[in-house]
Amino acid sequence: MTAQLTAPARTATQRRLLRRLPWWLATVFLVGVAVIWIFPFLWMLSASLKDNMEMFSGGLRLWPKQFVWDNYARAWNDAHFGRYLINTIVVTVITVVIVTVRCATAGYVLARYRFRGSRIFLGVLIATLFVPTGYTIIPVVKISMQLHLIDSLAGLILALSGGAYVSAILIYYGYFRQIPRELEEAAVVDGAGFARTFFSVMLPLAMPVTATVAVLTFITTWNAFFLPLVFTFSRPNLRTVSVGMQAFVGETATDWAGMAAAGVISIVPVVVLFIFLQRYFVEGISGAVKS
Amino acid sequence: MTIRSVHLTRREARARAGASTATNQRPARHGWKKTTWIWVFLLPTVVLYGIYTIYPIIASYWYSLVEWNGFDENQTFVGISNYREVFADPLFWNSFKVTLLFMVFVVPARVLLSLLMAMVLNSPKLPLIGVLRSAFFIPVVTTTAIIGVVMRFILDPASGPINSALLKLGNGGIDFLGDPQWALPTAAVLYVWKFFGVTMIYWLAALQTIPYELNEAARIDGAGTWQIFRHITVPMLKPFLIIITVLTIEETFHNFDLMYTLTGGGPYFHTEIIEIYIYRWAFAAAIPQLGHASAAAVVFGLLVAVVGALQLWAVYVTRRKGAPR
Numbered sequence: 007m008t009a010q011l012t013a014p015a016r017t018a019t020q021r022r023l024l025r026r027l028p029w030w031l032a033t034v035f036l037v038g039v040a041v042i043w044i045f046p047f048l049w050m051l052s053a054s055l056k057d058n059m060e061m062f063s064g065g066l067r068l069w070p071k072q073f074v075w076d077n078y079a080r081a082w083n084d085a086h087f088g089r090y091l092i093n094t095i096v097v098t099v100i101t102v103v104i105v106t107v108r109c110a111t112a113g114y115v116l117a118r119y120r121f122r123g124s125r126i127f128l129g130v131l132i133a134t135l136f137v138p139t140g141y142t143i144i145p146v147v148k149i150s151m152q153l154h155l156i157d158s159l160a161g162l163i164l165a166l167s168g169g170a171y172v173s174a175i176l177i178y179y180g181y182f183r184q185i186p187r188e189l190e191e192a193a194v195v196d197g198a199g200f201a202r203t204f205f206s207v208m209l210p211l212a213m214p215v216t217a218t219v220a221v222l223t224f225i226t227t228w229n230a231f232f233l234p235l236v237f238t239f240s241r242p243n244l245r246t247v248s249v250g251m252q253a254f255v256g257e258t259a260t261d262w263a264g265m266a267a268a269g270v271i272s273i274v275p276v277v278v279l280f281i282f283l284q285r286y287f288v289e290g291i292s293g294a295v296k297s
Numbered sequence: 298m299t300i301r302s303v304h305l306t307r308r309e310a311r312a313r314a315g316a317s318t319a320t321n322q323r324p325a326r327h328g329w330k331k332t333t334w335i336w337v338f339l340l341p342t343v344v345l346y347g348i349y350t351i352y353p354i355i356a357s358y359w360y361s362l363v364e365w366n367g368f369d370e371n372q373t374f375v376g377i378s379n380y381r382e383v384f385a386d387p388l389f390w391n392s393f394k395v396t397l398l399f400m401v402f403v404v405p406a407r408v409l410l411s412l413l414m415a416m417v418l419n420s421p422k423l424p425l426i427g428v429l430r431s432a433f434f435i436p437v438v439t440t441t442a443i444i445g446v447v448m449r450f451i452l453d454p455a456s457g458p459i460n461s462a463l464l465k466l467g468n469g470g471i472d473f474l475g476d477p478q479w480a481l482p483t484a485a486v487l488y489v490w491k492f493f494g495v496t497m498i499y500w501l502a503a504l505q506t507i508p509y510e511l512n513e514a515a516r517i518d519g520a521g522t523w524q525i526f527r528h529i530t531v532p533m534l535k536p537f538l539i540i541i542t543v544l545t546i547e548e549t550f551h552n553f554d555l556m557y558t559l560t561g562g563g564p565y566f567h568t569e570i571i572e573i574y575i576y577r578w579a580f581a582a583a584i585p586q587l588g589h590a591s592a593a594a595v596v597f598g599l600l601v602a603v604v605g606a607l608q609l610w611a612v613y614v615t616r617r618k619g620a621p622r
Contacts, residue, residue, distance in 0.1 A: 043490070
């Protein structure tokens, strides 16, 4: 009797398990692929904790025999990555603020008002959507020299904030476009001027967009290489981490462990930021397709 | 100051004249007029974007017509001789070829492989889906220039982990970045790996526009996985294919960071994309030749523009075709 009762029940669970099995197999397979996918990062992390001897002989083995924290001290002090990290943070944070503000105001005005030149303005923006840095770099350096802004972080920040960032303006543009006009009118009736309407009504509404733009700009700026490279040729103490890494290789070609540690120091901040804010990041990238 | 305000009030007057066409042109209660505010709001973009994007685009043309080393002020106008030199330089055509070849390697791989991955990672029944998506996306957010340097170690012919594994397996090692035959394909594979996640997110966004009920209904009607793919997914994704290809192609032109840190254009210029060619003439030479570099930059800019225009045209045509349906 009991046997008769449990038998169909067992086959039901078995069947459910069997139905789920392909998914789990797929997951196991994908996890394997993903581990290979992120192998370079795992290797870098493990290399940053090995000593140089073990690194050369260790091959693919990831777990270090003993943890050598000294690599980080060397990267931080001797290779100046402490300094480079501060430079990068300063440059990135200020650039993010400038870019976000300028794209928000520009996107707002273009979306809400028709004025002389508004269509031309939009047209020029869209035409420069894909301008590569390699094309603009020479005049950018030349004009920075004339403005005495070359070899300075301020100059670098301005040059980075002046990049096209057309997609950021367009994201704001699209968002402000679909906000009902009554909202603005209500603010005006309440006595808010142009600036107040924007800063206390519209900008707070656009918070999700602001988060997206800020995260995207943060990652772009943190990872920037061409402009920081050219702006710091004669001033090594102004290097950002991306340029510092390249210079490190040139200067001490043998200290792999120190270099791996420097790489970890440079990459961890963006990865952490990404893990916590990936929703906004993904939102920003998929925006390009949807529009 | 006065000149500026006069200028703006004239603008304002013109805006007033056209106010009937524009909607809701109620002037602000106090303080500045609306048009003034509009331009104040645009000012940061006009100044920064004007100086660092628009001006360089135009100035490149002027610089391409002069002979100039960048150190001293004197620029001598030389007409189109820079262009003549650039076009006569086999290394320029080499970099042109490398840029296009790289694009041909990379774009189909990025677009098609990431579509496959996106379809797998779009199925709601898959466990650990969030973790997997993040894992495949992580390379995108990390600093390209640093990845380039780290990859040089990983692929090092003498003691990098990949080659020591290859040696243990009994095959000879491969000098991935030093061998002229291997360097460009290796860089292409690394590039696909690095930016795969971006295209994957594009496709995920596209796939999410297909309502889940549609797949479900088809399944109930007895359609298999292949049939669903063939008759629902593919037709629904077609318009996205073009836009995603456009975006991917344009992104492959921005590849200085990875190439420069990975190979620096070597071995023997086998991976020298146009951006590195420009950099070499403008910044890496003992006597910089900014005129020559600018001429190359202008040609590069035109290439990007032409490719972009062709693609936008393709988007436009397909949209039009799609419209009557």
